[in-house]
């Protein structure tokens with residue numbers, strides 16, 4: 614597509630009905646050439662707060678009706694941005710993004726300390742630095758190629774439905790040491806459009822106790838899939854269940870036709886990275902968000 618550089622880029626927020634076009638674009642933008650970028654599964658995980666909240670957290674940039682960039686206000690101070698592959702080097706878009714991300718009055722990010730994640734090859738990364746933004750803490754992307762068969766997990770795995778939601782959320786709360794992720798949020802998440810391409814897996818030990826959980830999100834056949842989240846119950850660590858649930862995640866994504874299993878975690882999460890590596894995921898070069906404010 615040849616964009617008419619003269620036409621203005623417009624920022625907007627979709628309504629719930631508009632999310633399906635946004636998700637379709639996000640699916641199409643996922644490729645092995647650019648495996649670490651805002652993924653339909655990121656919106657799927659956010660959907661735990663409901664469809665309205667998800668729509669309200671999305672920002673789109675269009676030129677002449679064509680979607681050029683999509684972002685998610687993932688928390689009050691973290692914005693996760695990606696662009697159409699053909700718009701990565703679009704200078705006018707980058708300029709508009711810098712203005713919209715820098716000015717709290719534009720309704721994207723508040724004043725104060727905030728961070729923006731964007732694809733490595735997006736020129737907006739450089740433009741933000743030139744506008745006075747700095748580099749933030751390092752994150753480590755991990756990638757498992759699914760073109761070859763993956764090892765079977767040495768753990769009984771179930772793809773769960775609503776009946777096992779409580780067991781799954783209990784493992785999650787223990788894994789992350791937080792009471793936040795309730796059954797209600799799980800049920801809301803699974804009503805979301807992206808969950809049609811997702812699977813929630815629970816791993817059981819020999820006594821039948823649920824010990825590990827992961828949710829995997831496909832972006833469609835031949836495209837990178839995403840793990841979000843993955844964890845092992847705090848009482849059951851150090852027994853290989855983390856490695857096993859990461860293998861199960863890869864196998865589930867392979868069944869869904871994904872080209873790879875991907876995940877990105879803060880580089881400070883040494884245990885998480887070691888676990889993915891133990892399951893055969895390979896580290897990719899670290900990446901850093903762009904940050905502003907004290």
Ligand SMILES: CC(C)(COP(=O)(O)OP(=O)(O)OC[C@H]1O[C@@H](n2cnc3c(N)ncnc32)[C@H](O)[C@@H]1OP(=O)(O)O)[C@@H](O)C(=O)NCCC(=O)NCCS
Nearest residue numbers: 788843844845850851852853854855856884885887888891
């Ligand atoms: C990370 C986590 C899943 C590990 O679970 P686990 O069942 O203890 O992991 P495993 O026993 O399968 O260990 C796999 C490998 O990682 C290593 N590892 C696990 N935790 C580690 C830690 N905290 N520090 C260093 N290495 C660690 C193990 O030694 C093992 O390595 P090996 O194969 O070379 O022996 C678990 O600690 C957890 O749920 N953490 C919180 C959630 C999280 O961070 N999720 C990932 C980010 S999304």
